[in-house]
Amino acid sequence: MLKNIMKSNKEKMIVDLDKDKLPKHIAIIMDGNGRWAKKRNLPRIAGHRAGVEALRGVIKTSSDIGIKYLTLYAFSTENWKRPAEEVKGLMELLVLYLRKEIGELHNNNVKINIIGDISKLPSKAISEIDKAVNLTSNNKGLNVNIALNYGGKSDIIHAVKGICENVLDNNLQIEDICEDTFSKYLYTRGIPDPDLLIRTSGEQRISNFLLWQIAYSELWFTKVYWPDFTSEHLIEAIHDFKHRKRRFGGLK
Template sequence: MKRGDINQYLDIHKMPSHIAIIMDGNGRWAQERGLPRVSGHKAGVNALKEIIIACSDLNIKVLSLYAFSTENWKRPKEEVNALMNLLVSSLKKEIDKLNENNIKIRVIGEKEGLPEKVQKEVIKAEERTKNNTGLILNIALNYGGRKEIIHSVKEVCKKVINNELTLDDIDENIFSQMLYTNGLPDPDLIIRPSGELRLSNFLLWQSAYSEFWFTPVYWPDFKKEHLIQAIIDYQKRNRRFGSIQTGVGE
């Protein structure tokens, strides 16, 4: 597919509402080029810019990004510090453009565990874009799917203890309301670059009926063409959600 005409292969009536991406392969991309790992993260930011605008142009409602997991703190301190600094500088640099494109920023995860400078920048970005009505850019920072589920369990327990809920009130809908993603649709399509074939603790509850698309392409090399390929493949699938219905999205 040529870059200029890839959109013609899409069915606008079968577009995913929510796309989630595990941005993987930055470090290996850099190492294969004899560069420090932080160079891969910087290149990953450039790839991200293209994908955000592409999703906005395609009228995707939600784009969730796995930016920093609770397990990523195990990485070398120098790399973690570089990632945090890159996050702060990227938000400062790109917030005007994101706002101009009517993009709403939302951050999920244990935000209180992030460095203070990151927390401040995140709060500013969310406040700045809170009234925007376009693409919701949902960024997972210091995020872990299992911890999110435990958080939801604790919130439900609090409401039962406070007599705000009874045991019979608790169902999937109530539980989902306690998750970080409350108010967002579950991801229709989860994309993972880099050749890895796992979720890595990302949106465990929400991905129950998600479609998955994997590619060996490292995240810094991930382009709009790859996004389109993933969506085209998604549109060919028969999503039955446990029933015998036919047709994507039924």
Template sequence: MNQTQQHLPRHIAIIMDGNGRWAEKRFMPRLFGHKAGVEALRSVISRCSKLGIEVLTLYAFSTENWNRPVDEVSGLMELLVQFLQKEIAELHGNGIKIRCIGDLSALPERARAEVKKAESLTADNDGLIVNIALNYGGRDELLKAAKGLAAEVSAGVLSEAQIDSEAFEKHLYTSGQPDPDLMIRTSGEQRISNFLLWQLAYAEFYFTEVLWPDFDDKELDKALEIYAKRHRRFGKL
């Protein structure tokens, strides 16, 4: 067993960036890039499953992405539906568990229905957990958690003195899951863009110039090799 296999992250979070630029470089519409990005998504999920990664969280659609052109947003929602319809049988067969995190109430009805079916079908699977962040914002998640705690205190279920990190984390979308050990962002951008603000506190960051449609299992292995060489101190010496 090599160093990479010995030091695999339990949880990988990915900001899948660069679909639009990938398409523009080919003089194609942005949606063409998003379609290509789905192929990369399939490859990375498969690789993580084979490696025995516990959790993979994918930033698919942020709360800010609604500001994009209407046709692009509609196209992204349709791609989500198509991905779940085409891939869910194989994902389920491989023991993968699909969870969607974020405020799903704002999604189109068709997308919500497919998400619900995928989550229901794979709910009892015990393999790789794939969190798909949809209409997700880190600040919104923190506000949601704070309101949840406030409601518990108001109802007398919890006292102010009992509020700690564990109580707070129970109100996060990722409750019960390990925090990300590794956060990957493609396309050369070096920021977290309102993604998992609480959970990424001690994650290792890996930034690559590779655009998301070109990020395959080999690129993932490169990130894992670098991660394996890092010494995580968690504030200690």
């Protein structure tokens, strides 16, 4: 009975969405897996596994309602500081997730993109990532951008190095460098900046995520831990977004 009521509420919230005011690009800092597990006296990896289950519903709902881009902060450049056993478990979970889910994602026309320097990931993870990216490369539905070994600061440094190389090779003139030019050297080149940034778990900081790209993103924070984040929470954030006045520095 409760499940039917929740389904009914979700359906109503979706119907009430103004499709013309949907964010084109949603970015999510999926935070709180460890604390979710600790609260239940479970190992941290159990929280990460539960987080994968939450991810499935968010991707499906995003696809169903017509979101074009969904960027997920999966593993940051700072996450290497975590215990080796946890990092190993996260990488194994990534491999298992891609092997298990990529077929259905492909059938649903989802395109997988990766942002970040994946060269430092285990070879098995790189192999599965390559398979997923290649398999879905021609899909035209939801673009799921997975941030792996990603950091906003390293993204900017990576872009600066790329620009410097092209200037030194006389392929780019210094006077031609502008914001649009700079954006083309970021990991997110070709992807519009996020309209909405969501962070779970109650923390209210950016944590080195998409520092350049979120200059004018709307921010939405929730105390809900990521494993408990549902499609209803996503739609709630979108409903809140549509009431925001986005002036981009102007007065309109």
